[in-house]
Amino acid sequence: MTDAIRVGVLGSAEIARRRMLPAFARSAAFEITAIASRDPGRGAAAAAPYRARVLHGYARLIEDGDVDAVYIPLPLALHAEWVEAALRAGKHVLAEKPLSTSMEVSAHLFALARRRRLALMENVMFIHHGQHARVRRLIEDGVIGEPRSFHAAFTVPRRPAGDIRYRPELGGGALWDTGVYPVRAAQHLLGAELTVVGAVATAAAGVDVDTAGAALLRRDGDGVGVHLTYGLDHAYRSTYEVCGSTGRLTLDMAFTPPADHVPVIRLHDRSGSRELRLDPEDQVAGTVAAFAEAVRRGAVRAEDEKATLEQARLLRDILGTAVPTPAPID
Structure with a gap:
């Protein structure tokens, strides 16, 4: 891994364009490497301010060797599938809230991250x-x-x-x-x-x-x-x-x-x-810094897992x- 954590983004959702991409860009800990989009024009517009590569399709970004961590602002129904795919590809993951629609699925994702010594964090800013x-x-x-x-x-x-x-x-x-x-x-x-x-x-x-x-x-x-x-x-x-x-x-x-x-x-x-x-x-910025810390440690933060699973139960x-x-x- 280079000094900067190379982050890729799945999709170009409003929250990514308006809040998270600017925060990643301002952080010395991250370099925005790539944005995946099913709409090349929309992806290009989101990537242009950061000189990031645009990849067609989420799987291409997951498989990209120049991406260390993935931010997932996709619709909730797609979270579990792409969080698991990213973890299995060896990527750290920051996913929009809630992590999934199931406490059991979220517990499975955290267990997978722990086994692979990867950070997994739900984006509750x-x-x-x-x-x-x-x-x-x-x-x-x-x-x-x-x-x-x-x-x-x-x-x-x-x-x-x-x-x-x-x-x-x-x-x-x-x-x-x-x-x-x-x-x-x-x-x-x-x-x-x-x-x-x-x-x-x-x-x-x-x-x-x-x-x-x-x-x-x-x-x-x-x-x-x-x-x-x-x-x-x-x-x-x-x-x-x-x-x-x-x-x-x-x-x-x-x-x-x-x-x-x-x-x-x-x-x-x-x-x-x-x-x-x-x-x-x-x-x-505080959220981005917390994710950077988790990535550097290469581990799930116990307090994040506990809070996310308790939230899922409620x-x-x-x-x-x-x-x-x-x-x-x-």
């Missing part, structure tokens, strides 16, 4: 932003007393008709797309001892996947209530709130803050309200528990 570590410290320091409840929401506006998020054969749906964020936030702040109590799901008229949902969880042991909402047909919302016995804290722009965003943690208690302003951070249980509600009438 917000956990690499320091604002969440600060929230955890505030909770641990008892600033709001004993935690009593957690509320998180991630919702986004409707996408154009035909978007992959609305196509069931590609793994579309609100739970897989936006539901991952509040689920992972609950894990990140409250720990792994969470149980799904109930859930609801709604599909907009004319759409064959869930476009809205909510889930109720509890933390085992102390019964902290967890209320999560998510959706693909909403006003934008990206927030969470932790309520305690003596106060509460809220964080907006929790999941997708721009690199120049100044995070503000709002604290409310009997003495009034105050704001903690933090320094801006680039969570995409998503499975929400999906299995969700009670469908009638779609609204157009």
Whole structure:
């Protein structure tokens, strides 16, 4: 391997073009080597700013000897197939979230990566932003007393008709797309001892996947209530709130803050309200740095595997528990 990790990208998805490719390019740890696309014109447009090679078809990139690591932003239904192919070809892998639609499949992929001494990481970027570590410290320091409840929401506006998020054969749906964020936030702040109590799901008229949902969880042991909402047909919302016995804290722009965003943690208690302003951070750069570290070590990060599999369990249980509600009438 050269000093720089030679990364190839499967496809030219929006998240790759808008966020990940620029982050790889800014990182001294990576060199963007190739982009594979089934549409040569689209692939060429994505590759041009980085002078990367364009390969026709995903298999060609997987087999390319000049690629050390692969970033996979393909539709969810294609993740497991191409993650496994990349690992079997000896490539480190960063895959978009969720890693797969099955806890058992994800466990198989991590086991394969461990056997081959390769890095495998799910691209949940917000956990690499320091604002969440600060929230955890505030909770641990008892600033709001004993935690009593957690509320998180991630919702986004409707996408154009035909978007992959609305196509069931590609793994579309609100739970897989936006539901991952509040689920992972609950894990990140409250720990792994969470149980799904109930859930609801709604599909907009004319759409064959869930476009809205909510889930109720509890933390085992102390019964902290967890209320999560998510959706693909909403006003934008990206927030969470932790309520305690003596106060509460809220964080907006929790999941997708721009690199120049100044995070503000709002604290409310009997003495009034105050704001903690933090320094801006680039969570995409943080994610790329974490992946580079895993590649250099040539190993799965134990904390990544544990969190990804726990997330998969919760998503499975929400999906299995969700009670469908009638779609609204157009």
